[in-house]
Structure formats: C-alpha cells, structure tokens
Amino acid sequence: MNRKPLLLGSAIWSLILVGWGILILVFLVSGGMLRYLHPRMLPFAVLSAVIFLILGLLGGYNAFNGKGSSAPRAGYALFLVPLLLSAFGGPRGLDERAVVNRLLSGGGGGSSTESINSLDELLESIGPDGVIPFEDWSFYNLSSDLNANPARYQGRTISMTGFSFRPSILPDDRLYLTRFLITCCVADAEPLGLLTELNNASKFADYAWLRIEGVIDLATAPNPYTGKDEEVPVLRAVKVEEVEKPISAYIFPVDI
C-alpha cells in the first residue's frame, strides 16, 4: 500500500497550533489567565483556544495525509517562542517593579450610573462610622470617587491592601499604596496609588504588600513626576500589617 509520508512542516505547525489551544485552556481552567487578561476577555480566549485546536487537529490530519508543506518554516519560531516562554515561565503576572516605568495615577477614571448607585448603597450600608473597604471588588469605583470628591471621604476610616511604592521624592514617612488596574490586558496595566502616611514607611521593603487601615485627609504633596505641589487625598495610617501578595493582585473595573 502506498503510504503518504508525514509532512514535517505542516505537522510542526499543527503541533504549535494545538499547543496554543492547550496552553490557553490550561490557563483558563487554572485561573492563570487572569494574570494576563481582564475577566470580560475570557470568553474570547475560550473561542481562540477552540479555533486553535480545530485548526491544529485539521492541519495534523492533513499532514498525515500528504496535504501541506514538508519544509518547516523558520517563521514558525515566532509562534513557538511566546508559547514556550509562557508554558515554562508560568502565569506569573506583572511584577510590581513595572510601576516604575508607568505613570502612577490617583484613581480610576469614572464610573457608570449603576456603579455610582451601588457605591452610594455601599456607603449607606456601612454608615458614617464604618470602615470603608478598598478591596478588589470596590477599589475602582471608590478610588474614582475619592479622586473626584475627596471631601466626601475626609475623616472617614478606610482599609486598603496594596504594595508599597516609594519614589525618591517621598520623605521617610510616606509611601504610595498601589494596585495595578487592568482594563483589557496586562499591557495596559495602570498603577493606582494612594499617598499614605505612616511612621517608618521606609522600613518596609520596596514593593512589599501591606494592609493598612487609616483615616482619609487632604494634604499638599509634590507630584512625583513634576515636583509641583498639589492637593491630594492622603491616608493617615492607624493599623499596618504586612501581608502575602493576594492571589488576585490586579484591579478589574466591572463597568467595561
């Protein structure tokens, strides 16, 4: 019987396609994909995984039946490299040091009406003396509101988890408590930082993760990039504890 030879080029290409499909599925199932993408992009990732697998399996079938190319192209390396980097490096997520190259912002942009309403409900349910939680699910809306209406929060106690970022312009008793905001994928990560005052802020390691409870006030501080004084909300820390980096380190706005 005449058996058609396996076409190596097409076989390798099919393997690469199947590899991408499997990688995406593994990250989706393990939750690692959230270290790369905003949750709203996940359905698209599922779609791409399915298409990759179909294309790869079809291509593999063709390769075994003499349809395709025998010579592997050097260009396949472009698809192979990020696949292997990611597969062997693991879904690590953006390192906190990336904050150095990006522009630190005081708060998110804005929120939709539903979010503003749920924010009002949240503040009402906490009451005038309760501790306002700046945690993963509330962070974006609260920080946007804090930036837009700082007076509303003056004198209020909040709790917040973030990593310590201390540009050289800061004195020893101040740091920026920072989280990365992800809108679409990690490439657009934007650091959001709240100026925080605490004794011996400099004693904590750079980029250490801290959970801080304190009181919001308004203060004058120099902009870390222009040096010009501006009035910003500041968190005067009352309770500080070092914590483990949270599993979900990014902030994902829900509105978009």
Added chain:
Amino acid sequence: MVGKSISACRLKLGGSSVLIVAAGLSISAGLVIRSGQAPRISDFSTVLVSILFEAFPFVLIGTIISAAIHLFVTPELLARIIPGNKFAGLFIASIAGFAFPICECANVPVTRRLVAKGMPTPVAVTFLLAVAIVNPVVLFSTWIAFGGDWKAVLLRGGLGMLIAIMSGWLVGLMPESRSPLRVHVAGNDQVSKDGHDEHCDCGHDHVVVAGKGRASWLGRVRDVLEHTGSELYAVGRFLIMGAAVAAIMQTLLPRWSLIGIGAAPVLSILVLMFLAYVLSLCSEADAFIAATFAGYFTPGAVMAFMVYGPMMDIKNTLMLLEGFKPRFVVILFALTTILCLFAGLAVNNAGIWGGLL
C-alpha cells in the same frame, strides 16, 4: 539531481535548526522566569503573551471572516452593496464599526480581502482606519475613562471619522490606490471574471470558489478552516513581531521621562503619537492610558494619542506590509500621521477641550 537534494536538505535543516534553537532558548528563558530571578524578562514575556492572548481571538475572527468572504462573496455582490456615490461610500465605511465592532487586529485581514474582491481602495481605507475607533465599545470605554466626559467621546469619534474619510478620499487621488495589494501572497487571491482563483498561494485545492462549485457545506467549512490556518501564519507573524516591540517599549521606556515635553504645543503631540505607535495598545483600553497623560500633556496630544493609536501602530503596520505594497503602506502611514497631527493642533488651538480638566 544530487545538488538539488542537498540544497533542499539544507533548507529543511535551516527551518528546523532555527526552530530547535528558538525552542531551546525560550525553554531556558521560561525556567529563568519561573525562578523569579529576572523580573524584567518576566515582564517582557508577560506583556508579550498578554497582548497575544488578547489579540489572537480577533485575528482569528478576522481571518475566518476574510476566508469566508473569499469563498462566499463575489465581486458582483460587493459592488451591489457599496453605494455608487463616492462620498456616501466613504461615509458608510466610516460608521461600519457600529455593525462590526472588531478589534483593530481583525480589520487588516478583512480589509485586504475586501480589496481583493473589488472594494474600491478609498472605501476600504476609510473602513480600515475608522472601524477601530467609531464603534460602541471603544466610545463607551472612552466615556468611562474620562469620567463621563461627552466632549472626549464626541471629539474622538468625530475626528476618527473625519480623518478616516479624508484619508480614504486622498488615497483615492493617488495612482497607488489602483492596485494596492501585493501579488502572489496568500490572502490576496485576485478573482478573475470567470471565478477562477488566480495567484492563490494557499498551497491547496479549493473545493469551491465563490460563485460556483459544489454545495457541500462540509467542504466549504473545511476550505474556510484551511485558509484560516495559512492566513493565520501570514498575518500572525507580524502580529507577534509587533507585540514583541510593544512589549520591549513597555518594559524599557519610562513614560515619566516624556513629561518634560508635555506642555510643548507641537512636540507634545508628536511624542504621544510616537508612544501610541510603539505601545500598540488595544483601542478598547488606550483611553485609560490616555487619561493618565491628561494631567501632564496638552489636550491635543492626548486626543492625538487616542485617534492615532487605533489607526497606526507597529503591530498593524507590519500586518499591512504583509499584504499591501510598501509604497501604499507608506502613503497610508504618511496621510494618517499628518492628519492626526493637524487634529491635535486643532484641538490645542481651538481650546474646546481641556483634557481631564
């Protein structure tokens, strides 16, 4: 005979050895990343792969749509859909994003295919440039990013439409617009009058060609899939190269170093346009990054960033070069760059928008 098989052998070895070396290097780099010892390499890899995870679905959707157009849409059908009046055509193309809100990564393969099927180049150019801005997802995220600022949304959408239409019209005046596609490239198969595919370099037989052939659905689906595979390779290589450059810029370029030029009326615009070009951000997310610049750069610069980025960046320039002639791509690049610069200058001088103020 022997010489031929030796050089063929060398070719085979060439491709394979590149792959083996690439595999070895990436596995080693991956293991170094896993050890936590190399945050910069880790970030480069994370940003690169995140751009790919985000872009692949849209490139795949774009290539599938493109393959489907190839197999099911005839030039006659296309001619019937596009209005005869030139400006009506450009206008419809500029708002097509409301019907097809696709990521900018998808629009290059689709546009290429439409041109191959006979869509007039000006209409195709307007579509290509406008679809990534003038669509509900991008406009909504612009609204959110600027805290509910309607002016930002209207300016971005309006300028996007205007620049897309003007670019399309101006391109139409140039001789290069008559045959902008590279020949003998998979994905640019020109269809001749009797429906035969000329210059189809996809490397396999067509079960069916638009306008004639068997009504076997399985055969058609298979054809679409096989075309998608080869177009994915063709377009994907440039996506990955562009993403790699963007990832390098993200990890190495400190953005605060550009702030010193932030107030300069013309230079600030050029700087943010350059940044938009090299960062290659998704047009759904770039409004948030633009908002971070708003306190430090002129409003014209911020608006130029939001209008130029979705139209021209390193990722889609490379993808364009894959399918279109270099002269055409250069003309497109020059037109959009100059028009966006003027748009930025206009925003600065008109004083109608204060950025985030």
